[in-house]
Amino acid sequence: DMHNQAGIAHNGGLVPLLKLLDSKNGSLQHNAAFALYGLADNEDNVADFIRVGGVQKLQDGEFIVQATKDCVAKTLKRLEEKIHGRVLNHLLYLMRVAEKGVQRRVALALAHLCSPDDQRTIFIDGGGLELLLGLLGSTNPKQQLDGAVALFKLANKATTLSSVDAAPPSPTPQVYLGDQFVNNATLSDVTFLVEGRRFYAHRICLLASSDAFRAMFDGGYREKDARDIEIPNIRWEVFELMMRFDEFCAFNLSSL
Numbered sequence: 001d002m003h004n005q006a007g008i009a010h011n012g013g014l015v016p017l018l019k020l021l022d023s024k025n026g027s028l029q030h031n032a033a034f035a036l037y038g039l040a041d042n043e044d045n046v047a048d049f050i051r052v053g054g055v056q057k058l059q060d061g062e063f064i065v066q067a068t069k070d071c072v073a074k075t076l077k078r079l080e081e082k083i084h085g086r087v088l089n090h091l092l093y094l095m096r097v098a099e100k101g102v103q104r105r106v107a108l109a110l111a112h113l114c115s116p117d118d119q120r121t122i123f124i125d126g127g128g129l130e131l132l133l134g135l136l137g138s139t140n141p142k143q144q145l146d147g148a149v150a151l152f153k154l155a156n157k158a159t160t161l162s163s164v165d166a167a168p169p170s171p172t173p174q175v176y177l178g179d180q181f182v183n184n185a186t187l188s189d190v191t192f193l194v195e196g197r198r199f200y201a202h203r204i205c206l207l208a209s210s211d212a213f214r215a216m217f218d219g220g221y222r223e224k225d226a227r228d229i230e231i232p233n234i235r236w237e238v239f240e241l242m243m244r245f246d247e248f249c250a251f252n253l254s255s256l
Helices: 002-010 014-020 026-039 043-051 054-060 066-081 085-097 100-113 116-125 128-136 141-164 203-209 211-218 236-247
Strands: 190-194 197-201 228-230
Touching: 014 026, 014 043, 014 054, 026 066, 043 054, 043 066, 043 085, 043 100, 054 066, 054 100, 066 100, 085 100, 085 116, 100 116, 100 128, 100 141, 116 128, 116 141, 128 141, 141 236, 190 236, 197 203, 197 236, 203 211
Parallel strands: 190 228
Antiparallel strands: 190 197
């Protein structure tokens, strides 16, 4: 019942169940996933799920049988449906006062699970965007990738929301590229070199969507007029996601 669900989570039952998702025994893995699905039914457990990294564990897991994959997808959907009201308020509180690791887990989870209508509250007013951007500067490749994927997810939600909004157009100039032009040599006027691979980009999009690139191209940096720019100390996968975030989605905070 609901009291037992809350009691299991409150007494530390989530972490052992999440660890069982790493099992190579398909039956054991599925039983753990099914138990987690049951615990996710109680909104009192949602914050604990996120606090211990449960959302990332469910997203990153390698599951043996299709039934387990389906169960995990339903668990994530169940958690998503509960991110509102007092649950969301508690998560916002954790994002302000918890230790840095928990703050980041909350921001990552909310990027994937929150309603587009709550993005401004969470990521602008609540400081979630700063936490995600901070992950891009991490020396941990997994944290970099998690941050980039979360930002890309946010950008997709923002563009989906803006496409159905009836709000008047922003006076801020914006440039949007179709997906077919991202990392495409057609009309590209600048190339980034990352881990020996080339990413074809467009200065006009980067100038419109990124303060960092605006400073690079408009300031006194040597890259200002360069055609080929080497970007060290970042994985290709992270850089590619970041560039798709900048070029394809042209993410503008004022649209949130």
